[in-house]
Each structure stands twice: as C-alpha cells, then as structure tokens.
Amino acid sequence: xxxxxxxxxxxxxxxxxxxxxxxxxxxxxxxxxxxxxxxxxxxxxxxxxxxxxxxxxxxxxxxxxxxxxxxxxxxxxxxxxxxxxxxxxxxxxxxxxxxxxxxxxxxxxxxxxxxxxxxxxxxxxxxxxxxxxxxxxxxxxxxxxxxxxxxxxxxxxxxxxxxxxxxxxxxxxxxxxxxxxxxxxxxxxxxxxxxxxxxxxxxxxxxxxxxxxxxxxxxxxxxxxxxxxxxxxxxxxxxxxxxxxxxxxxxxxxxxxxxxxxxxxxxxxxxxxxxxxxxxxxxxxxxxxxxxxxxxxxxxxxxxxxxxxxxxxxxxxxxxxxxxxxxxxxxxxxxxxxxxxxxxxxxxxxxxxxxxxxxxxxxxxxxxxxxxxxxxxxxxxxxxxxxxxxxxxxxxxxxxxxxxxxxxxxxxxxxxxxxxxxxxxxxxxxxxxxxxxxxxx
Numbered sequence: 280x281x282x283x284x285x286x287x288x289x290x291x292x293x294x295x296x297x298x299x300x301x302x303x304x305x306x307x308x309x310x311x312x313x314x315x316x317x318x319x320x321x322x323x324x325x326x327x328x329x330x331x332x333x334x335x336x337x338x339x340x341x342x343x344x345x346x347x348x349x350x351x352x353x354x355x356x357x358x359x360x361x362x363x364x365x366x367x368x369x370x371x372x373x374x375x376x377x378x379x380x381x382x383x384x385x386x387x388x389x390x391x392x393x394x395x396x397x398x399x400x401x402x403x404x405x406x407x408x409x410x411x412x413x414x415x416x417x418x419x420x421x422x423x424x425x426x427x428x429x430x431x432x433x434x435x436x437x438x439x440x441x442x443x444x445x446x447x448x449x450x451x452x453x454x455x456x457x458x459x460x461x462x463x464x465x466x467x468x469x470x471x472x473x474x475x476x477x478x479x480x481x482x483x484x485x486x487x488x489x490x491x492x493x494x495x496x497x498x499x500x501x502x503x504x505x506x507x508x509x510x511x512x513x514x515x516x517x518x519x520x521x522x523x524x525x526x527x528x529x530x531x532x533x534x535x536x537x538x539x540x541x542x543x544x545x546x547x548x549x550x551x552x553x554x555x556x557x558x559x560x561x562x563x564x565x566x567x568x569x570x571x572x573x574x575x576x577x578x579x580x581x582x583x584x585x586x587x588x589x590x591x592x593x594x595x596x597x598x599x600x601x602x603x604x605x606x607x608x609x610x611x612x613x614x615x616x617x618x619x620x621x622x623x624x625x626x627x628x629x630x631x632x633x634x635x636x637x638x639x640x641x642x643x644x645x646x647x648x649x650x651x652x653x654x655x656x657x658x659x660x661x662x663x664x665x666x667x668x669x670x671x672x673x674x675x676x677x678x679x680x681x682x683x684x685x686x687x688x689x690x691x692x693x694x695x696x697x698x699x700x701x702x703x704x705x706x707x708x709x710x711x712x713x714x715x716x717x718x719x720x
Contacts, residue, residue, distance in 0.1 A: 437585025580636020
C-alpha cells in the first residue's frame with residue numbers, strides 16, 4: 280500500500296463534499312454520534328445531578344470500554360452472515376441494522392430505570408447500549424472505507440464528524456434541555472426515537488463492494504472442525520498478521536501512537552460535565568453552550584479538517600491537531616480558576632471543540648489509510664479499539680484524581696497526557712518521509 284499522499288487543489292478539495300456517498304456518511308455519522316454521550320458524558324451529568332459521587336461516576340465511565348474492545352467481535356462482522364438479514368441487506372447493512380436496534384432497546388431500557396435505587400440496572404442497560412453502539416461503529420467504519428477511494432477518506436471523515444457531532448448535539452444539548460424541562464428518563468426516550476434515523480439510512484444506502492477474502496467459499500467438503508479452524512484463521516488471525524507483515528517492526532510504533540493519541544481529551548471528557556455543574560452552571564447553560572454551541576464549532580473544525588487533509592496531507596495535519604488538543608485542554612485549567620462566567624465557558628468550549636474537530640477528522644483519515652480493504656471491519660476495529668482502550672481505562676480514574684487534588688491540577692494532568700502523541704507523530708513523519716523517498720523514482 281503506497282504511503283505517498285496525493286495533493287489536490289483548493290477547488291477540488293472543497294467540492295469533495297458534494298459526492299453522494301460523502302453526503303450519506305453525514306447521516307450514518309449522526310447515528311454513530313448519538314449513543315456515545317448517552318453512556319458517557321451525558322450519563323455522567325445525569326448521575327451527578329442524582330447525587331452520585333464523582334469517584335463512582337468515573338468508574339461507571341468504564342461502560343465505554345466496549346468501544347475499546349470491539350476488535351474482539353469485529354471478525355464476526357467481517358465474515359459471519361446473519362440469518363435472512365444478510366441475504367436481504369448484505370454483510371455491512373445487516374449488521375448495521377441489528378446494532379441500531381440494540382442501541383434503541385438499550386436507551387429505552389435505561390429510561391425505565393432509577394439510577395439512585397438501582398444503579399446496577401442502569402449500568403447494565405448502559406453496557407448493552409455501548410456494546411450495540413460499538414458494533415454499529417464497526418459496520419459504519421467498514422462501509423465508509425469500502426464505499427469510496429482513499430483520496431476521499433478525509434472528506435468522508437469530515438462528513439462523518441459533521442453527522443457525529445450533530446448526533447452529539449442532540450444527545451448533549453437536546454438531552455440536557457429535555458432533562459431541564461421534563462426529566463432524564465423522558466430525555467432518554469426521545470434519544471431512542473432520534474436513533475430511528477439509523478435503520479432508515481440502512482434502507483437507503485447501497486451495500487459496498489467487498490474484496491474477495493482468501494479461501495472464501497472453499498473447503499466446504501472438509502470436516503466441520505477443520506472448516507471452523509480455517510474460518511478462525513482467515514477471520515481473526517489473517518487481518519492482524521497482514522498488518523504486521525505489511526508494516527514490519529514499525530507496526531509496534533504505529534499501534535503505540537494510536538493507543539496514546541486520544542488519552543488527553545477522553546480523560547478530560549469524563550469530568551467535564553461534573554466540572555461545569557460544580558462550577559455553578561445550570562443544566563440549561565451546559566446544554567446550550569457545551570452541547571449545542573460547542574459542537575457547531577467542532578463541525579466547522581471537522582469540515583475544515585477534511586479540506587486541509589486533502590490539500591496538505593494527513594501527517595502535517597495530524598501534528599497540528601495533536602498540538603491544538605493539548606493547548607486547548609490547558610484552557611480548562613485556567614477556567615477552573617475563574618468565576619463561572621458564561622463568556623469564558625463559551626470561549627474555552629469553542630476552542631476545545633475546534634481543536635477536536637480538526638484532530639479527529641485527521642486521525643480518522645490516518646486510520647482509514649492504514650486499513651486493508653480485504654479486512655476492513657477487523658483491522659479498523661483493531662485500530663479504533665486500541666485508540667480507545669487505554670484512554671478509557673485512564674479516564675476511569677478521572678474522578679479519583681479530582682477528588683484527591685483539584686480541577687486545575689486535573690486539567691493540567693489531562694493536557695500532559697497528550698505530549699507522548701506529539702512526539703510519536705514526529706517519529707511517524709520521519710518514517711513517512713523515508714517511505715516516500717523509497718517510492719519516488
């Protein structure tokens with residue numbers, strides 16, 4: 280797989296968002312972005328309002344570890360058909376629909392629980408929601424990579440982030456507003472209703488072309504146990520082996536970079552809503568500013584990020600995004616020392632969301648370029664799982680850090696967690712330059 284990044288003119292870079300499959304990515308991104316806050320940041324706020332202590336909230340955030348473990352079941356999504364559904368809809372769309380129905384069930388069930396009296400039950404349904412949402416992410420990522428060429432992955436990532444952030448606006452600002460005027464259970468029921476856009480999109484999009492997998496459709500005459508062994512090797516072992524053979528020893532460096540890239544912002548994210556509440560901001564202010572205004576800035580950053588990736592290439596924008604994340608996280612340490620003024624909240628959240636939009640779009644494009652389309656779901660799930668696994672684990676201790684220190688210290692600590700990713704990007708850039716020199720005539 281070539282690592283030479285083609286550069287495009289500004290006009291071509293902007294017009295890429297008119298492509299029909301890029302437009303479709305917008306709606307799939309919405310379905311992907313809606314559930315995650317409902318088992319992460321929004322859930323943290325709900326628990327805090329109900330009086331659950333911050334340390335417990337931090338541990339409950341481990342529900343989101345499902346997003347970091349999805350590579351365990353991604354081989355099934357790559358190769359295992361679903362009865363009836365796969366024959367009618369195809370491999371990607373059938374699994375996508377099943378996952379979306381699981382998310383809807385989980386959200387409705389969460390709305391029926393009382394987190395004060397039965398916290399364990401709330402957490403159980405949050406786990407079901409997170410597992411189904413992570414499964415949906417696997418299918419959407421596979422569709423995105425298979426549906427269009429590598430040159431368009433920056434735009435696909437930008438459209439995905441646009442839809443994703445719109446989903447987060449609904450799950451953030453929308454849920455907070457509904458909780459303010461009605462109740463948290465009512466908010467979660469409405470979120471389940473918004474999630475219906477996912478099944479609707481499954482009916483509208485086309486199944487992408489899949490590259491032929493090794494030994495696909497053969498060995499049917501072999502004993503069942505041997506066929507199972509061959510299936511396991513092809514579905515589980517071969518995708519990982521292909522990546523390590525392709526990248527060689529440098530594969531370890533790439534995986535370490537992926538592992539640390541999002542530790543900073545995910546660690547901060549767990550305590551963001553409890554921080555706003557403890558600062559004295561109302562639920563309505565939090566919903567309108569941090570979950571409505573802020574994400575619109577993220578959307579702008581995501582779309583601009585897609586254009587910049589196409590024009591400048593992935594690596595330079597990857598470095599710029601990582602630096603911006605660290606700097607904007609430091610702004611929260613400053614905000615924690617100020618009075619609870621709405622203007623400061625808008626400025627800090629706006630800067631943070633702009634950085635997140637640019638950084639995430641660039642990172643998704645980078646991960647997509649690493650993926651071999653013969654093993655799309657499995658390899659991308661491996662990369663995105665590694666990205667989240669360590670980050671979610673660190674994030675689980677966020678409440679403990681705050682309880683034992685202070686918010687300013689915690690935000691400085693979260694920013695410092697982003698420094699290793701900057702250093703590793705510099706190493707990756709040198710590696711990319713060497714590979715490009717080898718390809719050049």
